[in-house]
Amino acid sequence: MYLRYMIKVVLIGDGNVAVHLAKAFSKSSFIQFLQRFSRNNKNDPYFNNSIPKTNIIAHIVKADIYVIAISDDSINQFSKDLNFTHGLVVHTSGSMPLSALQCNSNKGVLYPLQTFSKEQSLDFKNIPIAIEAENEPDYNLLEKLANNLSQFTYRIDTDQRKKLHVAAVFANNFSNHMFQIAEEICHENNFSFSILKPLILETANKIGNLSPEIAQTGPAKRNDQKVIKNHLDQLKNNQKEIYKLVTESIIKKYNS
Amino acid sequence: MYLRYMIKVVLIGDGNVAVHLAKAFSKSSFIQFLQRFSRNNKNDPYFNNSIPKTNIIAHIVKADIYVIAISDDSINQFSKDLNFTHGLVVHTSGSMPLSALQCNSNKGVLYPLQTFSKEQSLDFKNIPIAIEAENEPDYNLLEKLANNLSQFTYRIDTDQRKKLHVAAVFANNFSNHMFQIAEEICHENNFSFSILKPLILETANKIGNLSPEIAQTGPAKRNDQKVIKNHLDQLKNNQKEIYKLVTESIIKKYNS
Numbered sequence: 001m002y003l004r005y006m007i008k009v010v011l012i013g014d015g016n017v018a019v020h021l022a023k024a025f026s027k028s029s030f031i032q033f034l035q036r037f038s039r040n041n042k043n044d045p046y047f048n049n050s051i052p053k054t055n056i057i058a059h060i061v062k063a064d065i066y067v068i069a070i071s072d073d074s075i076n077q078f079s080k081d082l083n084f085t086h087g088l089v090v091h092t093s094g095s096m097p098l099s100a101l102q103c104n105s106n107k108g109v110l111y112p113l114q115t116f117s118k119e120q121s122l123d124f125k126n127i128p129i130a131i132e133a134e135n136e137p138d139y140n141l142l143e144k145l146a147n148n149l150s151q152f153t154y155r156i157d158t159d160q161r162k163k164l165h166v167a168a169v170f171a172n173n174f175s176n177h178m179f180q181i182a183e184e185i186c187h188e189n190n191f192s193f194s195i196l197k198p199l200i201l202e203t204a205n206k207i208g209n210l211s212p213e214i215a216q217t218g219p220a221k222r223n224d225q226k227v228i229k230n231h232l233d234q235l236k237n238n239q240k241e242i243y244k245l246v247t248e249s250i251i252k253k254y255n256s
Numbered sequence: 257m258y259l260r261y262m263i264k265v266v267l268i269g270d271g272n273v274a275v276h277l278a279k280a281f282s283k284s285s286f287i288q289f290l291q292r293f294s295r296n297n298k299n300d301p302y303f304n305n306s307i308p309k310t311n312i313i314a315h316i317v318k319a320d321i322y323v324i325a326i327s328d329d330s331i332n333q334f335s336k337d338l339n340f341t342h343g344l345v346v347h348t349s350g351s352m353p354l355s356a357l358q359c360n361s362n363k364g365v366l367y368p369l370q371t372f373s374k375e376q377s378l379d380f381k382n383i384p385i386a387i388e389a390e391n392e393p394d395y396n397l398l399e400k401l402a403n404n405l406s407q408f409t410y411r412i413d414t415d416q417r418k419k420l421h422v423a424a425v426f427a428n429n430f431s432n433h434m435f436q437i438a439e440e441i442c443h444e445n446n447f448s449f450s451i452l453k454p455l456i457l458e459t460a461n462k463i464g465n466l467s468p469e470i471a472q473t474g475p476a477k478r479n480d481q482k483v484i485k486n487h488l489d490q491l492k493n494n495q496k497e498i499y500k501l502v503t504e505s506i507i508k509k510y511n512s
Contacts, residue, residue, distance in 0.1 A: 072480075072483070095475075095483050095486065113451060113452070113454070113455055114454060114455055114458060115455060115458055115459060115462065115471075115473055117462075117466075117471075117473075120462065120465070120466075122458070126454050127454060128450075128451045128452075128454055128455075130451070152450075152451070152454070154447065154448075154451055156447060159445075160445055160446070160447055162486070162490060163441055163442075163444075163445040163447075163490060164441075164442070164445075164447065164451065165487070166441055166487045166490055166491065166499075167437075167438040167439075167441040167442055167452060168438070168452060168455060169474055169475065169476075169487065169499075170434045170435070170437045170438040170441070170498075170499075171434060171435055171438035171452045171455055171456050171459070172455050172456070172459045172473070172474070173472065173473060173474035173475075173476060173477070173506070174431075174434040174498075174499075174502045175430075175431035175434040175435065175456070175459055176459055176462075176463075176468050176471055176472055176473075177468075177472065177476075177502055177505065177506050177509075178426045178427060178430040178431040178434065179426070179427055179431065179463055179468035179471075180467075180468035180469055180472065180509070181423075181426045181505075182423040182424070182426040182427040182468075183423075183467065183468055183469065185419055185420075185422055185423040185426070186419075186420070186423055188419075189415075189416055189419040189420075190416070191410065191412060191416055191419075191420065192410075193467075194384075194408075195369060195384045195386070195408070195410055195420065196369070196384075196423060196424060196427045197463060197464065198369070198370060198382050198383060198384055198408070199369055199370055199371060199384075199424060199427055199428050200427050200428070200431070200460050200463055201460050201461070201463075201464070202370060202371055202378070203371060203427065203428045203431055203432055203460065204456050204457050204459065204460030204461075205457070205460075206371065206373075206376065206432075207432075207435055207453060207456055207457075208453065208457070209376070210373075210376075211436075211439065211449075212432050212433075212435035212436035212438075212439050213436055213439065215371075215373075215432055215435075216429065216432055216433065216436065217371055217428070217429060217432075218425055218428065218429035219351075219425065219429075220425075220429060220433075221429070224328075227328070227351050230351065230418070231421075231422045231425065234418060234419060234422055235422065238501075238504075238505040238508065241501060241505075242426075242430075242501060242502060242505060243422075243425075243426075243430075245494075245497060245498060245501050246430045246433055246498060248494075249433065249437075249494040249497075249498060250429070250433050252494065253433075253436070
């Protein structure tokens with residue numbers, strides 16, 4: 001009986017996001033993972049090879065949803081090459097508008113908000129998914145797919161998704177760069193970066209209960225100019241510039 | 257028999273660090289937590305009130321180690337006021353040199369590297385402790401105390417500790433500010449910051465296995481000028497300045 005309601009899915013791509021989506025599709029008993037398209041026709045150990053694969057667009061089979069997980073720059077051209085009109089075609093990019101899709105089918109976006117590496121295993125159930133579609137029936141179908149993948153789904157339109165992507169750059173890319181500078185300072189001074197790892201974990205854990213606005217601590221928050229000057233004296237180049245600017249930003253936030 | 261080897265400790269202070277140290281002292285069966293000194297003589301629900309307390313320096317009892325967990329600016333004067341010569345007096349500050357202690361007793365530093373809030377419970381066993389002392393016997397005693405509190409102890413001198421403190425500012429204060437800007441962007445655009453929490457947790461978790469240098473992803477790492485320009489167009493004021501500077505720093509790191 002369930003089979004009547006299974007969502008038939010084709011996945012396009014072989015990158016980090018595609019690897020994790022493929023695993024999640026295979027796991028769900030409400031998703032019929034029909035086929036995977038990859039330009040590259042090699043066997044990839046990160047994919048379950050029991051799923052039929054093609055590298056020819058004309059051989060793509062009929063499905064309810066086509067999920068395009070390829071690089072941002074390729075979405076436009078690839079979607080133009082799809083010459084069918086049925087089904088719902090969605091991309092998975094945080095920074096591309098829905099209109100990046102240039103196919104004749106209906107269009108949507110399914111953006112899983114996480115940092116993906118092929119090697120790092122993740123529980124897709126905990127990954128927030130932002131979805132958008134052109135009309136309600138498509139939205140409902142996409143929401144059904146998203147709910148089968150994750151417990152956290154959000155309706156986010158193209159404009160909001162653009163902002164969300166910027167926010168994610170701060171939350172992930174930029175905080176990671178702060179960790180990287182911290183590691184640099186450790187190595188320059190001959191001590192192990194491991195000493196900072198519990199602090200980093202706790203910094204993120206704290207955000208589970210406290211707003212980052214409340215969780216903020218340190219010399220900039222206290223506007224402790226003595227410690228700030230002392231720190232600046234120890235830094236140079238980009239480390240110093242970033243220290244200065246971020247400290248000014250924190251001081252402004254808490255002391256004005 | 258064990259009693260002969262228990263380390264007698266007096267704790268000075270009533271702030272965030274003192275609260276967590278007091279809990280850890282009380283838990284250890286190798287530490288005899290003799291007394292707590294606090295200028296403020298009120299009952300504090302964050303402390304176990306079965307530990308004798310005083311607010312008079314002359315009433316401080318004889319111990320092996322005096323642990324001063326008070327604000328950086330007060331360490332100098334408070335240690336001058338200690339008029340005994342026995343025992344080992346240590347402060348717990350990341351940014352103050354050993355020489356900030358001006359007492360007649362032997363001196364040392366026990367710096368627990370974590371972000372402490374009274375409300376947030378922590379397992380002290382997982383908190384790295386950086387220790388320093390003027391001579392080997394004191395170092396050995398302090399190491400014994402530290403090993404009773406935590407599984408991670410490090411020998412770090414004043415110069416290294418200064419650098420460690422700067423590194424910790426990047427790892428904790430600055431990454432938290434990145435989270436705070438991300439939250440700001442979410443609220444400015446009417447979506448919940450919760451959508452970013454799994455990403456933030458994973459950003460920190462990743463560092464357990466991967467160096468932040470390897471874990472870096474995003475438009476700056478790829479030097480994707482189209483996305484960068486698009487993001488900059490959406491930002492203003494300090495958000496924009498920080499985006500620009502951190503992006504430049506990442507581009508320089510990976511593309512030069």
